[in-house]
Amino acid sequence: MNAYVFPGQGAQFSGMGLDLYEKSDIAKELFDKANDILGFEITKVMFEGTAEELKQTNVTQPAIFLHSVILSKALGDSFKPDMVAGHSLGEFSALVANGTLGFEDALRLVSKRAMAMQKACELQPSTMAAVLGLEDEVVEEGCSFIDGVVVAANYNCPGQLVISGEIDAIDKACEWMKEKGARRALVLPVGGAFHSPLMEPAREELAAAIEATTFNTPKCPVYQNVTTKAVTDPEEIKKNLIAQLTAPVKWTQSVQNMIKDGAISFTEVGPGKVLSGLVKKVDRSMETILASI
Structure with missing residues (x-):
């Protein structure tokens, strides 16, 4: 079985999507439609913007979503997933890819998600940190007794777990992880504590929008971040998508379950190749492919 996976925030780069726009009629049509839906020329920022401009909240998430989804559409008949998954934001791309969500509805949800997360970040200063070289259980143990909000947020691959929470709690957790033998415990340049309880205001805001959106029966299963x-x-997909903002991204476990259920190759659709690297760290024998037209 062929698994298709879709990246999340952080995969953006200047010039992203320009080759698609120039090579594919369907891509050009969808990019132009996206400009109308969002009410500004996101294509201008994607194709010509600086790294700093691409980091704007109202740009980053829609840009990565658009690159992934439009690439999947431009692949035409060769795009035949047997199963899909997306890392955090990438789950929205995956849900368009398997027919659960329409392009326009999903883009509106992604835009709303970005704005809601930004508002939640402004309510309370917070951050995330990558912990390398420790067992998941050790990281979870450290999070459990440090004062303040700090939780395991992204289970990216064995030996790589991102924690999320209040700034002081993250700093204390990083020190504790280093004492326990972490190869690195590094605060990340992110706007806030994604996939933690501090995203509750954003979860509530996004929940209303998701509940008001039509979710179709998908053409193939999605392995969701929350359940793996x-x-x-469709109703279960909705529930898991709402829970995702305050729950951890269990990427390692999702990939393991896809392999257990018969995946023999993973095609990464979207900017960058981060997920291909993570898949290889879960199972070195897996074939990984970067989608292109």
Whole structure:
């Protein structure tokens, strides 16, 4: 079975999507439609903007979503996933890829998600940190007794776990992780504590928008960040997508379950190649492919 995976925030780069726009009629049509839906020329920022401009909240998430989804559409008949998954934001791309969400509805949700997360970040200063070289259980243990909000947020691959929470709590957690033998415990340049309880205001705001959106029965299962299992029921997909903002991204476990369920290759659709690297760290024998037209 062929698994298709979609990247999340951080994969953006200046010039992203320009080759698609120039090579594919369907890509040009969808990019132009996206400009209308968002009410500004996101294509201008994607194709010509600086790294700093691409980091703007109202740009980053829609830009990565658009690159991934439009690439999947431009692949035409060769795009045949048996299963899909997306890392955090990438789950929205995956849900368009398997037919659960329409392009326009998903883009509006992604834009709303970005704005809601930005507002939540402004309510309370917070951050995230990458912990390398420790067992998941040790990182979880450290998070459990440090004062303040700090939780395991992204299970990226064995030996790489991102924690999320209040700034002081993250700093203390990083020190504790280093004492326990972490190869690195590094605060990340992010706007806030994504996938933590501090995103609750954003979860509530996004929940209303998701509930008001039509979710179709998908053409193939999605392995969602929250449950890590194959899901095909639209109502369950909705529930998991709402929970995702305050729950951890269990990417390692999702990839393991996709392999257990028969995946023999993973195609990464979107900017960058981060997920291909993570898949290889979960199982070195897996074939990984970068989608291109």
